[in-house]
Amino acid sequence: MADQCCDASGGRVELRINGVLFSTRAGITLRPTAYESEAGSNDDGSIYVTTKPMPAEAEFTLGDKCGLTMDFLEQCYVDATIFFVDMKKTYLMTRATVVGRPEISSDSGEISGLKLVSRICRQIA
Secondary structure: OOOOOOOOOOOOEEEEEOOEEEOEEEEEEEEOOOEEEEEEEOOOOOEEEEEEEOOEEEEEEEEOOOOOOHHHHOOOOEEEEEEEOOOOEEEEEEEEEEEEEEEEOOOOOEEEEEEEEEOEEEEOO
């Protein structure tokens, strides 16, 4: 029998940083590869491809709530687990760092401008 969720695409997401569950808003944009490829064209019309190393990235927005401090997010290295609930996919970013310049909206309680970066992002399930 085929997996009943094989048509799932997108949906709910959980973000854990060092084991602590965070409430995200508007999902997470994940770039799991640690490289970027670009294509170009030679003068004769043939193509070439260049590849350069890039950190794996996860962009996210948090819901501000009691107990959440920026100090927790500014640790040197963190381990992050990103679980796409409805798609049943789990990604692990080890020795990641939170970068960006957080913006806190008093109207919506959103903390935006956050990104996790790591050398390694693996799909583990």
